[in-house]
Amino acid sequence: MFDIRWIRDNPDAFDAGLARRGLGATSGEVLKLDHARRDHVQKLQEAQTRRNAASKDIGKAKASGDDAGAQVLIDEVAELKSFIQNGETEERRLTDELEACLSALPNLPYDEVPDGASEDDNALQHTVGDKPQFDFAPKQHFELGEDMGLMDFETAAKLAGSRFVVLTGPMARMERALAQLMLDVHTQENGYTEVSPPILVNSDALYGTGQLPKFEEDQFKTVDDRWLIPTAEVSLTNLVRESILPEADLPKRVTAFTPCFRAEAGAAGRDTRGMIRQHQFSKVELVSITTPEQSDGELERMLGCAEEILKRLGLHYRVVVLCTGDIGFGARKTYDIEVWLPGQDMFREISSCSVCGDFQARRMNARYRDGEGNVQHVHTLNGSGLAVGRTLIAVLENYQQADGTVKVPDALAPYMGGIETFGGANG
RNA sequence: GGAGAGGUGCCGGAGUGGUCGAACGGGGCGGUCUCGAAAACCGUUGAGCGCGCAAGCGUUCCGAGGGUUCGAAUCCCUCUCUCUCCGCCA
Incomplete structure (x- = not known):
């Protein structure tokens, strides 16, 4: 707004x-x-x-x-x-x-955001790490998971339809381990406060972050006019709606591990195999509420927080600045982090960090009182830190071994109960 | 789900339908006093919108939305949220 x-x-x-x-x-x-x-x-x-x-x-x-x-x-x-x-x-x-x-109008991009029509025009910012080398043909994550018997799309379809998955045993545990690692890093080292928010919200909340009125068809709606959150950005950002914060409270940094639900209305036929694009996935989200002066620096900081997780996991990735044609509705500037997936032989988005200026704050009526006693709108930022489902995919594809098992990254060891690999004959 | 009680300013808490944006208390801020502080005393302290360079003026807002009335924080209706008791339940 x-x-x-x-x-x-x-x-x-x-x-x-x-x-x-x-x-x-x-x-x-x-x-x-x-x-x-x-x-x-x-x-x-x-x-x-x-x-x-x-x-x-x-x-x-x-x-x-x-x-x-x-x-x-x-x-x-x-x-x-x-x-x-x-x-x-x-x-x-x-x-x-x-x-x-x-x-219904989207936010205006910063001057520095590159012009472009599609993701092809995004600007490479930097690349970290190198592509892992395999002396065998690396498989895609769903081949690995299904071969292990720990990732079951067919059964999920019986329960819920397409674009759902059932994870079992160490696969399910690794999803939890990843979330735990992310939350621990963000809360203990990056200054975020962990929140367990509602994942069912009302229309006002969805309007506040910009999903409504324009993107109703992308959301799941309940019979009592509530909505399943498409991202915890909605819940976390709306924590400050209709309030006037003291400047001393800013920046306010919150994180949450939640399921996310997306109708994927416009994505029929895209990424139909595997876990890349699901109706339900889990994500650790980062949200910062700042003064106007803090927001640009906060974007860089947030990006660094998200990157840190990939570094801990030893995953190769690159950062791009989204062009005007690819940037989201509420964002003024967005960094995407794309992780290397050897099985797919391509980079795939695993995080998206955006600064929204006062665009969402106006919709939510979220303000703060500055040093002179003036009331003005806060700035909001949100980023994935990271998309847990896609991180699981990345670990599987990057840590796979010739025998079809997957090595547990060192950073996950404390969360995996001591197992070093999984996916062998015993699951 | 049933029964009841409530939602007023930063907080607590008044408010016979008329001069109420709202008593009083607390808190915050400024000041007097003091070597300094405390206490005491004095003053001040909501948000949105419109006009205006500004000072300021006007207007709206007492959970939300309707209604009654010349006039509503005060009366009526609907919704919503909170609390208490009962029931049910992870």
Whole structure:
């Protein structure tokens, strides 16, 4: 959501930013609505001023026993009544119309974000590690998992349909181990506070982070008008909605390990094999709430926190800056971390770290009080730290051995009960 | 699920339908006093929107949304949340 006053002052910059997103100029329409609304508000307020004054005089007149004088005023106010009532309805309509227009517009990218139409135009930032060498043809994660009998898509389909999986034994344990490692690093070393939030939320929360109203078809909705979160970003970011935080509380850093649910409405036919794209997956999410001054530095910090997990696991990865065509709805700038999957012979997204400026804060009405006592909107950031399902995939493919077993990375040893490999004859 | 009680400012807590953005207390902030501090005393302390360079003026907001009324924090309806008791339950 944009600051309408900023659009008033910078209509060209606003349109230019939208143009980079491939959208047409909108400031004309927005400002027309804004003008109509302000015009209307002024007339309405004048009427309200007159009504309030007259109403007070009625009270005084009655108190002093001047019933005739009171009656004159009563008649005057009665005339204003319908005008004010209609006026209030109209004001709400104009406000809603303006908001409907603004709420569907994506955030503006930073200048430094590269222009582009698709992920092909993302800019490589840096690469860490090297591709592991195999003296055999590395398998894809689902081949490994199914051969081990520890990853079962068929049974999952019986329970829930396509795009679900059942993990068993050490496979299930490794998913838990990965989450545990991530949470431990983020809470003990990176300054994040662990949170266990609702994963079923209302429409306001989803609106706050920008999934609604535009991306309803990507979400799962319950029968009582709640929604399964597509990411813990929703729950964690909305923790500060409708509040005014003391500046001393910022930056506020929270993390949560939750399941995430996505309808994958537009992804029919994509990544149908394996665990890459599921309706349900688990993720450790990082969210930071900051002042406007802190947010850019916080993005770099958050990226570093996410990268740290991959380094601990010894996984080869690269970081890209998403171009204007690939960046998410609420983001001003996004880093994707892509991990190397030898079985797939390609890099795949495993984390996405975004700075949203005050875009979500305006939708949530999340503010803070600065040193001078001024109230202003916070900035919000979110990032995966990491997507646990995809991390599991990466470990499987990178740590596989010629005999079809998988070596447990050293960093996971404390969480795996001492086993060094798994997937052999005994599971 | 049943029964009841409530949602007022940073917190506690008043508020016969009229001059209430709201008593009073606490907290915070500023000041007086003091060598300094405490105590005491004085002052100050909500958010949104509109107009304005600003000072400021106006307007809206007492859980949310409707309604009654010339006028609603106060009356009515719906919703929502919290608390207590009972039932059920991981």
